[in-house]
Amino acid sequence: MFIWAENTFTEALLVQGGQSFDVSIGGTFEATVVVQRCKPGTSWFDVGTFTAPAEKVGVGGTAWYYRIGVKTGQYVSGTIEVGLYAS
Structure with missing residues (x-):
């Protein structure tokens, strides 16, 4: 997915x-990209912030929903190219 806003x-x-x-966070950009997580019915909260391209791997402790974006x-x-993949 590409983010331009x-x-x-x-x-x-x-x-x-x-x-x-x-x-996965790539591209050439000036922005703060956040990784957020939440449980169903709760608010999103930040678990990571990035201002440059990055590749990270994590392991879920319990079932959580994750997303990546720009607040x-x-x-x-x-242009920011982001990807979030579970294996």
């Missing part, structure tokens, strides 16, 4: 307990 996020991805997931006021310019 603030307040833009990937669709939520359910990561089960013990399941690994990959976070309002955190985008300046460029």
Whole structure:
């Protein structure tokens, strides 16, 4: 998915307990990209922030929904390519 504006996020991805997931952030941009998670019926909260391309791997402790994006006021310019994958 490509991000060119603030307040833009990937669709939520359910990561089960013990399941690994990959976070991919690429492109040339000036922005703060956040990884967020939540439980059903709760608010999203930040678990990681990035201002440059990055590749990260995580493991879910229990079932959580994750998403990647740019919050309002955190985008300046460029194109951000993000990916969130569970394995």
